Amino acid sequence: MRTRPSAVLGAWVIALTASISIAHAQDGIDAARGFLQNGQPDRALAAAEQWIASHPTDAEARFVRAVALAELGRRAEAIAAFSKLTEDFPNQPEPYNNLAVLYAQQRDYDAARKALEQAIRTHPSYATAHANLADLYARLANEAYERALQLDAGREAKRPPATQPPLALIRTLGPTAPAPLAVAQQMPLASQSSSPAAAPRPSPNAVNPAVNAPAQPAPRATADSAGPKPAAKPVPAQTASEPPSAPTVTPPAPAAPSTTANEEVLAAVRAWADAWSAKDVTAYLAAYDKTFEVPGGRTRAAWEQERRQRVSKPGEIRVTVEDPQIEIDGDRAQVRFRQHYRSLNFNASTSKVLELVRRGQRWQITQEKVVR
The missing domain is CATH 3.10.450.50 (Nuclear Transport Factor 2; Chain: A,)
Incomplete structure (x- = not known):
């Protein structure tokens, strides 16, 4: 593990796929993203809030606003904003990831772990959350060692240097690179549309296709038979007091x-x-x-x-x-x-x-x- 001073605890590794000049930013949410990526979180916050005023359900704008709050050091407001995003859009892993970053900055590692595990449950192939969880476990191991030294103060032991692996704060709503699960885009079409086959229709050569005919007795042996066969059991004749039962008609299965x-x-x-x-x-x-x-x-x-x-x-x-x-x-x-x-x-x-x-x-x- 790399050794970092404790002051680096709050540092974030920013996941970016490309930088963009502010000259290319457009009005509204595009402008907010441009300000954020050019290191102007105050202007990004203002632009995002202006957009949200007329588009209150825009998840992208709300996410940009929450990131801007985090980068401005307004941690409590950022936590509230990301928490609300997890309530309104629970299938998005990025708000959970960023909540974990903020919790870890407060040394609330248990809450950070739970947030990262929820991000992974939401999107099992989300690499950033897996990397952050590994870094978080490294922090927990380091703190456990510190506590062990404090409890065993009489033991002469040289503790390893403290490590403070950073957690990555995500700035964009969505993974920065196609996730391995994207291979599902080329899933064979048959597996997407497979359905139980329709019930087979009775043969048109049946004696009476409208009803299910009763089972026929075994055929009588002939001179061409390969050998003697057991005689078929006689079928008892119906009497006048026993009318034939109504035939059972099976409705056809609905067509898929x-x-x-x-x-x-x-x-x-x-x-x-x-x-x-x-x-x-x-x-x-x-x-x-x-x-x-x-x-x-x-x-x-x-x-x-x-x-x-x-x-x-x-x-x-x-x-x-x-x-x-x-x-x-x-x-x-x-x-x-x-x-x-x-x-x-x-x-x-x-x-x-x-x-x-x-x-x-x-x-x-x-x-x-x-x-x-």
Whole structure:
């Protein structure tokens, strides 16, 4: 372990994928991110709070605000902000990670450990949380050794130098590099849409296809038989007082959605993500149905204008869909998946649900929402 002075306890290793000039920052949340990454947490805080005033449910803006509070040394407010994010977005590992950093800075290692374990339960492949947990255990081991020396003051022993491994504070809502679980994006389609096969239909050569025929007695032996066979047991004749029982008709099993329908829905979702990644605004907006429920009570025109600005902004964008789960009911479909968004100055992973409707040969989005 590397030796660091105790003053380094509060130091944070910042996880960044790239730096961005403030000249490229745009208004709103983009400006807040730009200020934060250029070492201006005070201006980042002001920009984030201004954006949150009109977008109170924006998880990205609230996360940037919490990071700015932490970097300004307003620890209690930062802890409250990250704690609220874990309540509202419990599937996001980054707020748990940053809570652990702040708890460790206060030497509340038990709370830090619990926060990191929750981050890992939320996203088992989250490398930063695993690294922070290892560093935290190193701190706990060092403190345990210090306590042992204090209890055994009469023993002559040379204690090893104190170690203060840093914990990494995350600035972006989402892992800084694609996580190993992203391999699930290439999961075979058959495993995504597999379903129990429909019950086989009776053969058309049956004597009476409308009912289940009773079992037939064994065939009589003939001269061509390979050998003597036991005689079939006689079937007792029915009497007039015993009417034949009503035949049992088994209702057919409901038909499962066809593999073709699943493929069409998945293709529509991937085309939507690809258009977003390619900044093809026309194709991206065309993926939304005319009945699409615009979030926030805005008009369709206002929403489209905002999406045009954000999708077409400078810099590379990459949007990928992980582990899609598809449910189809007639001309309606629902797709649950993990969305990974990557850009020059922002990374985020969210759980999302798309509702789609079939329009002729196309599936189009009628509702888009982030879920916990």
